[in-house]
Amino acid sequence: MQYRKLVKGGEKLSVLGYGCMRFPSKNGRIDIKKSEEQMLYAFENGVNYYDTAYPYHGGKSEVILGKFINKYNLRDKIYIADKLPAYLVNKPIQIEKYFNTQLKRLNTDYIDYYLMHMLDSLQSWQKLKKFGIIDFIKEKKKNGQIKHIGFSFHGRPEEFIKILEDYDWEFCQIQFNYLDEYNQAGLAGLKKAYEKGIGVVIMEPLRGGNLASKAPDKVKEKFADYSEKRSPAFWGLRWIWNHKEVGVVLSGMNVDEHIKENIKVANLTTPDSMSVDEIKIIDEVKEIYKKLMKVPCTGCNYCMPCPFGVDIPGAFSDYNSKYFFGKSRITQFQYISRVVGFGGGNKSGADLCTECGKCEKHCPQNIQIRKELKSAHKELDSKLMRFFVKIVMRFMGARNNKKEVSE
Ligand code: SF4
Ligand code: SF4
Incomplete structure (x- = not known):
């Protein structure tokens, strides 16, 4: 295993x-025995960073991880990353309450890497500041209950930079993969964090599996052209670790073969180790995805901000995903989450477009943004998914949070 600070x-x-966040299941329940076996296998092969969060598996993820660590006496050998459910915090007292619950669930006295979960705008961070998060962090770091502080981000590139610059963060967690170089924090955000000396953890390296076994046939065929037989997942991960700015790459591993493969790539890939031929294959794969694109949006962001709150590149990214990977539930969930403002964030779906036309003047691709946004919404909206997302939001208490933010 390779290690980076x-x-x-x-x-x-x-x-x-x-x-x-994705332990294996059996008969509709988490298979705890199998989960432990897999976590132990990873540990024995050098993995020492374990990432969980308050809502994962309805709260069971923290408990299962805590039990595993204690069962094998690994507390001083494993670094726990856990996250404050920022979207649930409506009063100052809740910060401490959630933190104590997490310590209890994990059966530990401290958390090594603690993140503000799912910040999506400066506003979501400011809400926590209003509730006294800065003093809380100071106190917990002083008494050793939190070792390092960071945030995880889902939002627009400019919001990422604003949050990054608003506090003395030690690390952050962003979505990054070869299809999302220009979405969310993106490559620019990764580099900015690195320049500032802020460590970066990568999530969704394979877009929830879409860049792995679910990759389109044309992509699989292109990878098969390479002299060495490798899976799409291997390529996707290798591309990420090739970036010197990347610290840890998270993988929600629950299949034995995937764990073995991920460990193999992790062992093999040092920064800037990909050959010209390998980079060429990835570039050709990106071209294949480009051809499958419904809207030729590069995510450059020149059209932003929309005065009515539409996340234009975000909506097009979801729309294109449908044409890359089919109408998957993940894509629909992601889009509807924008529409309803999942996690206490602002609504940013294509349905907010008033057709003012301001954005189109700035698009270097000359995309008919108004027309395409209408089509995107028509194709991605779903009553059933709206219902499902609202149930999830209610479960997470995000609705109350949304109210609090707007008050
Ligand atoms: S046309 Fe629609 S998306 Fe573009 S700026 Fe106006 S409201 Fe926003
Ligand atoms: S300006 Fe055009 S290409 Fe750039 S993000 Fe907006 S829609 Fe996409």
């Missing part, structure tokens, strides 16, 4: 992090 003066962390 995520934060200044911090510990050496395995470049592959264990994502505890």
Whole structure:
């Protein structure tokens, strides 16, 4: 296993992090025995960063991880990353309450890497500041209950930079893969964080599996052209670790073969180690995806901000995903989450477009943004998914949070 330091003066962390959000299941329940076996296998092969969060598996992820660590006496060998459910915080007292619940669930006295979960705008961070998060962090770091502080981000590139610059963060967590170089924080955000000495953890390296076994046939055929037989997942991960700015890459591993493969790539890939031929294959694969694109949006962001709140590149990214991978539930969930403002964030779906036309003047691709947004919404909206997302939001308490933000 290779190790990189995520934060200044911090510990050496395995470049592959264990994502505890997708444990294997059996008969509709988490298969705890299998989950433990897989976590142990990863540990024995060098993985020392385990990432969980308050809502994962309805709260069971933290409990299962805590039990595993204690069962094998690994607390001083494994670094726990956990996240404050920022979207649930409506009063100052809740910050401490959630934190204490997390310590209890994990059966530990401290959390190594603690993140503000799912910040999507400066506003979501400011809400936490209003509730006293800065003093909370100071106190917890002083008494050793939090070792390092960071945030995870889902939002627009400019919001990422604003949050990054608004606090003395040690690390952050962003979505990054070869199809999302210009979405969310993107490559620019990754580089900015690196320049500032802020460690970066990568999530969704394979877009929830879409860049792995679910990749389009044409993509699989292109990868098969290479002299060495490798899976699409291998390529996707190798491309990420090729970036020196990347610290830890999280993988929600729950299939034995995938864990073995991920460890293999993690062992093999050092920064800037991809050959010209390999980079060429990835570039050709990107071209294949470009041809499958419904809207030729590069995510350049020149059309933003929309005065009515539409996340234009975000909506087109979801729309294109439908044409890359089919009408998957993940794509629809992602789009409807924008529409309803999932997680206490602002609504940013294509349905907000008033057709003012301001954005189109700035698009270097000359996209008929108004027309395409209408089509995107028509094709991605779904009553059933709206119902499902609202149920999830209610479960997470995000609705109350949304109210609080707007008050
Ligand atoms: S045309 Fe629609 S998306 Fe473009 S700026 Fe106006 S409201 Fe926003
Ligand atoms: S300006 Fe055009 S290409 Fe750039 S993000 Fe907006 S729609 Fe996409």
